[in-house]
Amino acid sequence: MKYILMMNASKAHWDAYATWSKDDLDANVAFMRAFSKELKEQGVFVATEGLGWPQQAKIVRAGKDGEPVTDGIFPESKEFLAGYWIIDVESPEQAYRIAARASAAPGPGGTHGSMPIEVRQVLSGFADLGI
Amino acid sequence: MKYILLMAGTQAGVKTYRAWSKNDIDSHMAVLRRINKELTDSGEFVITEGLAGPDQARVVRGLKDGLPVTDGIFPESKEFLLGYWIVDVKTPERAYEIAAQICVAPGPDGRPTNMPIEVRQIMSRPATS
Numbered sequence: 084m085k086y087i088l089m090m091n092a093s094k095a096h097w098d099a100y101a102t103w104s105k106d107d108l109d110a111n112v113a114f115m116r117a118f119s120k121e122l123k124e125q126g127v128f129v130a131t132e133g134l135g136w137p138q139q140a141k142i143v144r145a146g147k148d149g150e151p152v153t154d155g156i157f158p159e160s161k162e163f164l165a166g167y168w169i170i171d172v173e174s175p176e177q178a179y180r181i182a183a184r185a186s187a188a189p190g191p192g193g194t195h196g197s198m199p200i201e202v203r204q205v206l207s208g209f210a211d212l213g214i
Numbered sequence: 215m216k217y218i219l220l221m222a223g224t225q226a227g228v229k230t231y232r233a234w235s236k237n238d239i240d241s242h243m244a245v246l247r248r249i250n251k252e253l254t255d256s257g258e259f260v261i262t263e264g265l266a267g268p269d270q271a272r273v274v275r276g277l278k279d280g281l282p283v284t285d286g287i288f289p290e291s292k293e294f295l296l297g298y299w300i301v302d303v304k305t306p307e308r309a310y311e312i313a314a315q316i317c318v319a320p321g322p323d324g325r326p327t328n329m330p331i332e333v334r335q336i337m338s339r340p341a342t343s
Binding site: 196 | 263265276282293331333334337
């Protein structure tokens with residue numbers, strides 16, 4: 084069963100992240116690298132990606148002629164996807180245990196993080212659906 | 215440059231989708247399949263995934279007594295990721311064009327869904343990672 088572990092954050096959280104010291108950022112990145120390596124060693128790693136800053140986010144709709152109409156204004160409360168992992172595990176409980184590890188990634192000043200991680204099953208995908 | 219096209223919706227929106235007729239779902243999927251094929255043919259396709267329904271979503275925050283702390287209660291306004299595409303394109307404008315095509319995929323009675331698509335760049339990472 085494939086599960087996606089998502090980190091979501093408001094713009095205010097992203098802005099706070101931008102003020103972290105270099106040491107704090109390095110510690111966080113080192114944790115993320117070690118975490119991905121650990122998932123690979125356990126044979127559960129499928130993919131991970133980090134997304135660009137919310138300031139660059141655009142919402143796209145189609146205009147009358149089908150041409151893209153973009154908008155970059157979002158409500159302050161909007162949660163932006165910051166990044167995700169996809170893992171292939173035996174049970175949702177295993178996915179939650181792994182998410183709890185990600186949740187504890189170190190924060191500013193080496194504090195023990197408690198970042199919320201949203202966990203959802205990934206469907207078999209378009210390929211498996213024959214699409 | 216890799217971009218991610220995110221399709222998100224509230225729980226209410228997902229309930230509406232579940233009420234679509236089989237014909238409407240088939241027509242919608244046929245268009246998504248055609249878009250995937252066109253992106254594959256043009257060499258821009260990286261991956262697409264669909265997520266399970268929001269009713270199964272859990273938020274995990276750390277461990278308590280060695281067990282993950284999970285919560286399945288969300289505000290009604292919460293936008294759940296429903297699925298995404300990653301495309302490898304030359305410009306952001308090309309990513310917006312593809313998003314617009316997804317936006318006009320047909321919904322009930324063949325009318326375009328006009329589903330807004332959030333477009334974000336994927337961060338490149340150092341070769342060492």
